[in-house]
Amino acid sequence: MTIELDQMLNDSGKVSDTGSGERIRRISVSQQIQESLRARIISLELKPGLSLSRTDLASHYGVSQTPVRDAMMKLEEEGLLTIYPQSKTEVSKIDVAHARETQFLRLSLELEVTRTLAKQEDKSSIAPARQLLRLQETALAEGDLSLFATFDKQFHLSLFKAVGLSSLSQLVASRSGHIDRLRNLNLPDPGKPASILRYHALILDGIEAGYETATEAAVREHLSGTLKQVDQIVARNPEFF
Known part of the structure; x- marks a missing residue:
């Protein structure tokens, strides 16, 4: 894809103009993890029914468990994860x-x-x-x-x-x-x-x-x-x- 086309298709809610023409993303660590997990779920890399470990994901992304927990909660709101308190978190089945x-x-x-x-x-x-x-x-x-x-x-x-x-x-x-x-x-x-x-x-x-x-x-x-x-x-x- 050309740079020009890529810039036209960037979501305005996720980029910011620095004033010099350069556009950068301004999103939190938890949102970055949410986007990554969401993409992996939708691509079926993380299959429906798969159990996810917050500890393992924190290690995978090189962060503490807090942003992973926040990302998981957002994905549960989307219906992509099912969180069982004090038990486990699973990738939801397709509804x-x-x-x-x-x-x-x-x-x-x-x-x-x-x-x-x-x-x-x-x-x-x-x-x-x-x-x-x-x-x-x-x-x-x-x-x-x-x-x-x-x-x-x-x-x-x-x-x-x-x-x-x-x-x-x-x-x-x-x-x-x-x-x-x-x-x-x-x-x-x-x-x-x-x-x-x-x-x-x-x-x-x-x-x-x-x-x-x-x-x-x-x-x-x-x-x-x-x-x-x-x-x-x-x-x-x-x-x-």
Whole structure:
């Protein structure tokens, strides 16, 4: 990714301008640990049902147990950890009902975002999304599904940014732990990455042409794909649910 694109996609709530043009992150140690653990849970490196030791995590991150405890409590609020007082902490199982709720919220917001973009005469604001689509294509061609998934998230964030609503994208992201894990179980399935690319292209083409109905149809089909496959995903991975 180019530096320019990376800067455009940085979340304004997590960076600060020093006045010299340099942008730096200003977050606490506990938040850094929370982000790291969250990423490891969503990527399924830390699998549902896995028991986590606060002592081991403190050693892993080279910190005291206090920021680890704080990070764990935040992740419990997100529903990604289950803390049993005086007993143990486990990575939560994937909650399909929660995933459906988050998907409803995300669909509602993205329909409005893309409808707004389709109505705008100036389409230059979706240039970052076009570039991210090309980066996704390259990542898939190179067989890097992890990078492909990263660009996927940035693609959708770029659409929210294009209408000045990146904070709403972060709201969805904060609730997306369960649906994101479902997506990561679905992503390696044959044809899934190609389907994502196809719908991303259809969404951008619809926006550029100003076709609101076609854009809405592409968004609905795209965002419903994983939940349409949920029964098969659960059947293949019953231990995660």
